[in-house]
Amino acid sequence: MATTVPDRSSDDTRDDNFVATSHRGLTYPFxxxxxxxxxxxxxxxxxxxxxxxxxxxxxxxxxYALDDGAGGDAVTLVDSGMNLGRCKKHWKAIFDGxxxxxxxxxxxxxxMHPDHVGxxxxxxxxxxxxxxxxxGEWLTIRMLAADARDETxxxxxxxxxxxxxxxxxxxxxxxxxWGRIAQIITPLPLGYRRIGDGETIAIGSRTWQVxxxxxxxxEHACLYDPAEGVLLAGDQVLPRISSNVSLGVTEPxxxxxxxxxxxxxxxRALPPDILVCPGHGSPFHGLHKRLDxxxxxxxxxxxxxxxxxxxxxxxxxxxxRMFRRTIGEDVIGLATGETLAHLRRLEVEGRAIRTVRxxxxxxxxx
Numbered sequence: 368m369a370t371t372v373p374d375r376s377s378d379d380t381r382d383d384n385f386v387a388t389s390h391r392g393l394t395y396p397f398x399x400x401x402x403x404x405x406x407x408x409x410x411x412x413x414x415x416x417x418x419x420x421x422x423x424x425x426x427x428x429x430x431y432a433l434d435d436g437a438g439g440d441a442v443t444l445v446d447s448g449m450n451l452g453r454c455k456k457h458w459k460a461i462f463d464g465x466x467x468x469x470x471x472x473x474x475x476x477x478x479m480h481p482d483h484v485g486x487x488x489x490x491x492x493x494x495x496x497x498x499x500x501x502x503g504e505w506l507t508i509r510m511l512a513a514d515a516r517d518e519t520x521x522x523x524x525x526x527x528x529x530x531x532x533x534x535x536x537x538x539x540x541x542x543x544x545w546g547r548i549a550q551i552i553t554p555l556p557l558g559y560r561r562i563g564d565g566e567t568i569a570i571g572s573r574t575w576q577v578x579x580x581x582x583x584x585x586e587h588a589c590l591y592d593p594a595e596g597v598l599l600a601g602d603q604v605l606p607r608i609s610s611n612v613s614l615g616v617t618e619p620x621x622x623x624x625x626x627x628x629x630x631x632x633x634x635r636a637l638p639p640d641i642l643v644c645p646g647h648g649s650p651f652h653g654l655h656k657r658l659d660x661x662x663x664x665x666x667x668x669x670x671x672x673x674x675x676x677x678x679x680x681x682x683x684x685x686x687x688r689m690f691r692r693t694i695g696e697d698v699i700g701l702a703t704g705e706t707l708a709h710l711r712r713l714e715v716e717g718r719a720i721r722t723v724r725x726x727x728x729x730x731x732x733x
């Protein structure tokens with residue numbers, strides 16, 4: 368899932384001057400209002416906003432229903448929630464309420480994290496419809512769901528060792544098993560409809576443009592309606608928290624933070640005053656202000672890390688500069704991935720050098 372990061376940014380916290388309609392340059396047209404059980408709040412003509420519960424501090428994921436088909440008798444669903452009984456309960460209340468009698472023509476998954484496609488297979492089976500996703504997201508979730516093993520792979524243990532984890536931390540993480548994603552998603556259909564960057568999709572009376580971003584996930588699809596000025600942003604732009612950007616074992620030489628920063632610049636080409644409908648939090652105006660804050664926060668962390676690397680450090684030695692809380696077993700995986708993504712970006716920018724000693728990665732300023 369990996370949507371939130373440990374508290375590390377002043378942009379992620381509510382301040383004492385918060386009011387229902389504005390915060391840090393953003394405006395929230397719906398204030399503190401949020402969908403309850405069985406609700407779909409209209410955020411624009413033909414677009415309903417629902418909210419499904421999640422475990423943990425994140426608390427919820429947003430889903431959207433788009434009017435589709437002649438006469439408004441059908442809908443397209445965007446994202447699905449996790450495979451939890453409480454999420455199914457909310458969907459069933461929606462299908463008995465605002466979507467009663469309406470056909471679901473397709474389910475669009477913005478990206479592969481289980482809180483966004485965990486019930487996609489269940490929805491597609493229930494309504495005999497197709498799942499639409501980008502190829503990178505589809506293949507990744509299929510691979511992760513299929514890769515269930517009795518023992519944690521040696522490559523993963525070496526990855527944790529490289530980051531500086533203790534033997535006890537590795538033992539605790541390894542005991543949790545491997546391939547658990549299959550437990551929190553319903554089986555996906557064997558086939559899907561591929562969508563790609565720049566493609567246009569006609570849904571009801573609207574024409575949506577697909578804008579693909581990366582860094583949080585491989586090929587995250589946002590949907591943009593230029594005529595009405597609406598962006599379904601998934602986790603690519605969140606109003607109150609920063610999406611987790613992690614370096615992982617599957618692509619240990621990649622540069623996810625570089626991809627994330629490039630995606631921010633790509634989205635800055637959109638008008639600044641559009642309505643952003645995120646995967647978590649409330650719909651808001653102020654796209655450019657939020658993108659700038661996300662970019663500046665990561666740049667600030669890069670500068671702080673570079674200064675911290677005046678002597679060689681492991682990833683775990685950098686937690687104090689990256690985050691404003693103690694890193695416990697509940698978030699050490701997220702913290703490690705995000706710290707490594709920043710260290711890798713420093714490598715790519717020529718600002719840090721990595722050396723390996725006894726299987727442990729040491730980073731020093733270049």
